[in-house]
Amino acid sequence: MRTVTVVGASLAGLYAARELRAQGFDGRLVIVGEETHRPYDRPPLSKDFLTGKADEDQLALSDVDETLELGAEWMFGVRARGLDARGRTVLLEDGRTVSTDGVVIATGASARRLPGPALMGVHTLRTLDDARSLRAELLSGPRRVVVIGGGFIGAETASSCAGLGHSVTVVEAAPLPLLPQLGPEMAAVCAGLHHRGGVELVTGVGVAALRGDVAVNGVELVDGRVLPADVVVVGIGAVPNTGWLAGSTLALHDGVLCDDGCVTALPQVVAVGDVARVGGARAEHWTSATAQPRVAVRNLLAGRTVETVRPLPYFWSDQYGSRIQFAGRRRDGDLVRVVEGAVEDGSFLALYERDGVTTAALAIDRPRPFTRVRRELTRGDARPAVPVAAEPVVAGVAEPVAQGFAEPMAL
Amino acid sequence: MIPVCRLEDLPTGGSVRIDTAPPIAVFNADGELYAIDDTCTHQDASLSEGWLEGCLVECPLHEASFDLRTGQPTCLPARRPVRTHRVTVEDGVVHVHPAAEEGTAA
Numbered sequence: 001m002r003t004v005t006v007v008g009a010s011l012a013g014l015y016a017a018r019e020l021r022a023q024g025f026d027g028r029l030v031i032v033g034e035e036t037h038r039p040y041d042r043p044p045l046s047k048d049f050l051t052g053k054a055d056e057d058q059l060a061l062s063d064v065d066e067t068l069e070l071g072a073e074w075m076f077g078v079r080a081r082g083l084d085a086r087g088r089t090v091l092l093e094d095g096r097t098v099s100t101d102g103v104v105i106a107t108g109a110s111a112r113r114l115p116g117p118a119l120m121g122v123h124t125l126r127t128l129d130d131a132r133s134l135r136a137e138l139l140s141g142p143r144r145v146v147v148i149g150g151g152f153i154g155a156e157t158a159s160s161c162a163g164l165g166h167s168v169t170v171v172e173a174a175p176l177p178l179l180p181q182l183g184p185e186m187a188a189v190c191a192g193l194h195h196r197g198g199v200e201l202v203t204g205v206g207v208a209a210l211r212g213d214v215a216v217n218g219v220e221l222v223d224g225r226v227l228p229a230d231v232v233v234v235g236i237g238a239v240p241n242t243g244w245l246a247g248s249t250l251a252l253h254d255g256v257l258c259d260d261g262c263v264t265a266l267p268q269v270v271a272v273g274d275v276a277r278v279g280g281a282r283a284e285h286w287t288s289a290t291a292q293p294r295v296a297v298r299n300l301l302a303g304r305t306v307e308t309v310r311p312l313p314y315f316w317s318d319q320y321g322s323r324i325q326f327a328g329r330r331r332d333g334d335l336v337r338v339v340e341g342a343v344e345d346g347s348f349l350a351l352y353e354r355d356g357v358t359t360a361a362l363a364i365d366r367p368r369p370f371t372r373v374r375r376e377l378t379r380g381d382a383r384p385a386v387p388v389a390a391e392p393v394v395a396g397v398a399e400p401v402a403q404g405f406a407e408p409m410a411l
Numbered sequence: 412m413i414p415v416c417r418l419e420d421l422p423t424g425g426s427v428r429i430d431t432a433p434p435i436a437v438f439n440a441d442g443e444l445y446a447i448d449d450t451c452t453h454q455d456a457s458l459s460e461g462w463l464e465g466c467l468v469e470c471p472l473h474e475a476s477f478d479l480r481t482g483q484p485t486c487l488p489a490r491r492p493v494r495t496h497r498v499t500v501e502d503g504v505v506h507v508h509p510a511a512e513e514g515t516a517a
Contacts, residue, residue, distance in 0.1 A: 015487075018487075041454075043454070044454065048455065063490070066490075286473070287473070287474075290487070290488065316472060323472075325471075325472075367456075367457070367460040367461075367471035367472075368460050368461075368462070368471065370471070371461070371462045371469070371471050372462075375462070
């Protein structure tokens with residue numbers, strides 16, 4: 001392979017570039033990024049960056065030394081428009097083309113938006129530019145903030161807004177936020193954090209429309225209520241960025257379909273991170289984006305799937321001064337019980353169990369016991385659940401998916 | 412020099428966080444005592460709550476790992492070292508000697 005093109009310059013793309021060099025690829029390395037920014041870490045955007053505790057320098061995923069060491073051609077601020085049928089040419093929006101022998105697809109996902117005309121004061125929170133614009137508005141005086149969607153982005157944003165002194169309401173269409181991720185018992189516990197943080201939580205009712213002419217002034221709910229709002233944050237999940245691949249031969253279905261080794265229908269094209277549906281599951285997890293590139297790159301350089309990857313789902317969330325950590329593959333019907341600490345004390349470890357086997361763990365401010373269980377789950381999870389696919393997956397789902405962890409839809 | 416705790420209160424595998432600025436974590440790794448800055452250089456997490464294995468401590472948030480002897484990260488996502496501090500035991504009490512800040516007299 002003489003040229004490898006990484007499409008996407010965020011966490012998974014950067015990790016893939018690192019892996020290419022670490023695994024001995026010394027050819028031409030092209031990295032295409034839609035955003036104008038060098039790779040940065042997104043998790044702090046809804047937390048320390050929004051509250052002003054962290055600045056942009058602290059978001060950087062890489063530094064000058066490493067960037068030079070990678071010896072890559074970076075193309076920022078340009079979006080990929082297509083991939084030819086053989087996967088040998090990446091077309092860029094500005095008309096340029098990149099001829100390539102291998103492709104790493106790392107185009108991530110975009111914040112899902114509400115239908116209707118754009119109104120001032122309505123935000124999503126996915127990119128640095130999103131966060132800058134929301135932060136500027138939050139720092140210019142007290143606001144009535146309505147957060148649509150009680151998932152992680154919504155909850156963390158609500159927490160940050162409350163911390164800045166704004167009046168905050170969270171609207172969640174489901175009976176409780178985070179139900180698919182945590183199950184009813186623990187979702188109820190996390191919902192309680194909003195109340196503790198002085199944030200009103202409205203559940204079980206969807207949003208009918210946003211009110212306002214030029215700027216938003218309210219959120220109308222389907223039951224007729226109108227919540228006055230100066231700022232609306234829409235946190236209703238993310239959509240994988242696969243539009244540019246529409247004309248390619250790759251199979252697309254809620255992401256780029258890959259086998260368990262991140263290899264697509266074309267052996268010289270691999271996919272990693274939020275855009276990749278690996279072995280039937282798309283996990284929008286930071287740890288998946290960092291774990292997949294090593295295996296994806298190994299398979300890319302080998303020209304076939306020689307290794308598979310199935311990271312244990314793991315996520316964390318900082319809300320209202322509490323740190324929530326979750327790991328494992330919970331399914332509906334799993335029993336959950338607190339094994340250390342107590343919910344009332346705000347510090348506990350809970351285990352999810354099925355047939356006497358631990359399937360997942362959730363902790364609030366209980367990091368060390370959580371790590372112990374997480375390591376045990378990782379060990380038990382190391383054996384692949386399905387055999388290594390001999391042929392690339394072209395279509396279909398290889399494995400029942402217990403968890404997608406997309407943010408619950410609020411509408 | 413900061414007294415931390417009695418030696419018997421820091422058993423093998425144990426750790427203590429002291430509220431200096433910045434905070435410091437003291438570890439008993441198989442009988443050897445080490446002190447490093449407590450906050451992971453990647454993101455805000457307390458290494459005193461990390462997972463201790465040999466001379467390495469793993470961050471409880473993203474599994475960055477640091478060598479307690481040198482403070483160097485041994486894997487991503489951490490890319491910068493934590494400071495290390497000298498530890499002594501005097502009359503059965505563990506003491507930390509914080510490394511001088513750059514530009515200040517020791």
